[in-house]
Amino acid sequence: MAAGGPVSELIMFIVAVIVAGTVAGALAYVTTDIAGGIKVRGASLADQLRTDFAIINDPANIPVEGTGPYNYTFYIKNIGRVPISFTSEAVQVFIDGNLIPPANLTFMDVNGNVITSLDPYEVGVIKVTLGTQLSAGYHKLVVVLENGKKRSLVFEI
Template identity: 80%
Template sequence: MGAGGPASELIMFIVAVLVAGSVAGGLAYVTNDIAGGITDRGAMLADSLRTDFAIINDPQNIPVSGTGPYTYTFYIKNIGKMKIPFTSDAVQVFIDGTLIPPANLTFTDVDGNPITSLNPYEVGQIQVTLGTALSAETHRIVVVLENGKKRSLIFEI
């Protein structure tokens, strides 16, 4: 009868150590997962802060060519620190809230040569081709990059 007390206490101690080890392991896993998520989110935020652009057109004088279809030219300047993709797959354009189909967009440098990206401080052109002319009033263009960064310009025709 004397050996039963210490044996049960030893078993209870071993069980307590196992439970404490399991809890500590679970907390370590959760803490590591949270730290990884914070690292990933920080990297995405840093990329977002280094990516920036501006629509640099004169809002009173938007270049237009053609008599149907009509091609409107908008100038985009990369004012960030990172190269930005400059293709119809990576950039969406809205005029007055309507998404312009990728087939109606042409991405070029200022000399008219096709390009796929804009380096920092470089200027590119987005040529928007529409079947009908925009009415002689105020319009709004919104340009959205693949990372969600967007800029808008209110312009007149």
């Protein structure tokens, strides 16, 4: 009976060490998971901060060509630090809330050459082809990049 005290204390000590090890393992897993999430989110945020663009049209004078179909010209300037994809797969264009189909978009440089990316400080052209002319009055253009960065322009026809 005298040996029962130290044996029970030893068992309690072993159980305490096992419980402490389990808690430490769980905390290590959770901490690693949180750190990984912060790293991924930080990289995404850094990418969004390095990517920026502006629509540089004169809102009172949007160039239009043709008599049906009508080709509207919008100028985009990459004001970020990294190149942006400049294709119909990477850029969505909305006019008055309507998504313009990729087949109706042409992406070019200012010299009329088709391009697939827009380098920093470079100006690109988006030609939007519409079957009918936009009505007189105000319209809203929204350009959205593949990373979710968007800019809008209210223009007048």
